[in-house]
Amino acid sequence: MKGWWWKVLAVVLLLIASIAALRVPLAPGILNVSKLSLSPGPAELVITGYSTRFDDATQVLIANGGQYLCASRTKAIDATHLNAYFEVPAGMRDDSSYVIADGMAFDTPLYTDSLGSGMADNGCAAPAPRTKAFLFPNLNRLDESIRNLFFHVPMWFAMIALMGISVYHSIRTLASNSLEQDRKAASAVHVGLVFCALGLVTGALWARSTWGDFWTSDVKLNGAAVTALIYLAYLVLRGSIADPYKRARLAGIYNIFAFVLLVLFLFVVPRLNAVDSLHPGNGGNSGFNDLDLDNRLRVVFYPAVLGWILLGAWMCELRDRAARAAEHLDR
Numbered sequence: 001m002k003g004w005w006w007k008v009l010a011v012v013l014l015l016i017a018s019i020a021a022l023r024v025p026l027a028p029g030i031l032n033v034s035k036l037s038l039s040p041g042p043a044e045l046v047i048t049g050y051s052t053r054f055d056d057a058t059q060v061l062i063a064n065g066g067q068y069l070c071a072s073r074t075k076a077i078d079a080t081h082l083n084a085y086f087e088v089p090a091g092m093r094d095d096s097s098y099v100i101a102d103g104m105a106f107d108t109p110l111y112t113d114s115l116g117s118g119m120a121d122n123g124c125a126a127p128a129p130r131t132k133a134f135l136f137p138n139l140n141r142l143d144e145s146i147r148n149l150f151f152h153v154p155m156w157f158a159m160i161a162l163m164g165i166s167v168y169h170s171i172r173t174l175a176s177n178s179l180e181q182d183r184k185a186a187s188a189v190h191v192g193l194v195f196c197a198l199g200l201v202t203g204a205l206w207a208r209s210t211w212g213d214f215w216t217s218d219v220k221l222n223g224a225a226v227t228a229l230i231y232l233a234y235l236v237l238r239g240s241i242a243d244p245y246k247r248a249r250l251a252g253i254y255n256i257f258a259f260v261l262l263v264l265f266l267f268v269v270p271r272l273n274a275v276d277s278l279h280p281g282n283g284g285n286s287g288f289n290d291l292d293l294d295n296r297l298r299v300v301f302y303p304a305v306l307g308w309i310l311l312g313a314w315m316c317e318l319r320d321r322a323a324r325a326a327e328h329l330d331r
Helices: 005-023 143-176 179-210 219-239 244-271 295-330
Strands: 029-033 041-050 060-064 067-070 073-078 081-088 096-101 110-112
Touching (some): 005 143, 029 096, 041 096, 060 081, 081 096, 143 244, 179 219, 179 244, 179 295, 219 244
Antiparallel strands (some): 029 041, 041 081, 060 067, 073 081, 096 110
């Protein structure tokens, strides 16, 4: 068992994270509200929910400037569609109102006109908090695609870790002229490119779901593609040099520069404010950790990151053993 514990840990973490990623339900949420603005007088709102259980007794209210206006009545069309009727008073405090149904707030405000000092007597209490449960957050811009967080992002973490392992072995190759270290560096790059391909595929699927296209002109997407080409060129370089010691030295030098470019294309350039990017945390955008990643997601996300990195290290070890066996057969 000694020496296998981290491999067992990788399997356990990936099983737990993958099952949770696919099986934990999304929290109920509001997808859409029929109106974009509110004016004094009667108002009917058609509310569309997701994973909801609307009925005629569902509490619906409008929040405005610290005050609440309750619906005069509600009528459920089905479990995910609800009609709410209001008598909107004049003189509301704020020009933005928020719809809250069954304790769930719709994150897009409704423009409100005829402002004043507020409702004289709203007669409506603050909404009751929802019962806490372990559910993934329901975010309008992500919906069910949020589950890809536990696959796409950890795969990129694993790729970066493997390329870091590779450049470590390349530095040791240049220091010792060791063909064994060179073989380990190449093995890490081979496996790292597998995770790079998986990251590009899962990223394209996520982009199609959230941005409307498999590939956009996003600087981080282009940087990832260029990074993949740089490391493919590393393999081409290795295949073009017959002398093993010369190949080890040149590949080691190239690998160091390749890793520097990886850091520049994936971490530095996309974070410049002058660069436009759709990715969270890039191009001046708020980070995913700031807006979307809450504790419910972290419980699954961090084990998934560790599990994918450990799986990559295991694959790297197997790839190196296969390369070593091939060398013995060639002798």
